[in-house]
Amino acid sequence: MEYEIPNKVQTLGVDIQKNQLKYHDREVLVSKEFTFDSAHHLHCYEGKCKNLHGHTYKVQVIMRGKVDERGISIDFGDIKRIAKARIIDKLDHRYLNEVLPPMNTTAENMVVWMYEQLREGLLEEQLFPQIRVEEVRLWETPTSYAAVTARLMGDDPA
Numbered sequence: 555m556e557y558e559i560p561n562k563v564q565t566l567g568v569d570i571q572k573n574q575l576k577y578h579d580r581e582v583l584v585s586k587e588f589t590f591d592s593a594h595h596l597h598c599y600e601g602k603c604k605n606l607h608g609h610t611y612k613v614q615v616i617m618r619g620k621v622d623e624r625g626i627s628i629d630f631g632d633i634k635r636i637a638k639a640r641i642i643d644k645l646d647h648r649y650l651n652e653v654l655p656p657m658n659t660t661a662e663n664m665v666v667w668m669y670e671q672l673r674e675g676l677l678e679e680q681l682f683p684q685i686r687v688e689e690v691r692l693w694e695t696p697t698s699y700a701a702v703t704a705r706l707m708g709d710d711p712a
């Protein structure tokens with residue numbers, strides 16, 4: 555999204571000079587959460603989850619990057635747009651065993667696929683060279699989640 559930084563901004567009588575807008579030059583984590591409903595069953599699993607059943611999954615996407623002149627690293631709306639296109643629209647109200655690549659639909663496998671989708675989504679747009687996926691968490695139930703981090707995925711530049 556194009557934006558223009560004026561020399562001075564004023565809100566309710568408070569003046570901020572252009573060179574004061576950039577308050578810091580640090581990397582910051584930003585996060586957004588989504589839910590979707592899907593059906594699945596597990597293979598090679600003895601227990602209730604071998605049978606067809608459903609979950610309201612929750613995904614937390616955490617991205618990391620330096621802020622721009624406005625103090626924004628990546629707009630929450632851009633995270634939503636990428637996550638929706640790459641994950642939610644593909645999985646919501648679907649049978650996961652059918653729509654995901656061949657895999658056992660465990661939370662661990664799914665969260666790796668989600669991380670890869672988000673990484674590709676960021677790369678594809680070329681709009682966010684400073685931003686990377688830092689962590690993705692996937693709750694299968696309110697008490698059970700799997701997560702991957704950039705470090706676990708071999709993407710940590712440090």
Ligand SMILES: Nc1nc2c(c(=O)[nH]1)N=C([C@H](O)[C@H](O)COP(=O)(O)OP(=O)(O)OP(=O)(O)O)CN2
Pocket residue numbers: 596603607659660661662694695696697698
């Ligand atoms: N490590 C994993 N263990 C299990 C997975 C998984 O993806 N990774 N998946 C399942 C099942 O899909 C099951 O639906 C979820 O398991 P569970 O959390 O045990 O479900 P409950 O409804 O019993 O959850 P409570 O919140 O404890 O009621 C199983 N294991």
Ligand SMILES: [Zn+2]
Pocket residue numbers: 594603607608609694
């Ligand atoms: Zn399940």
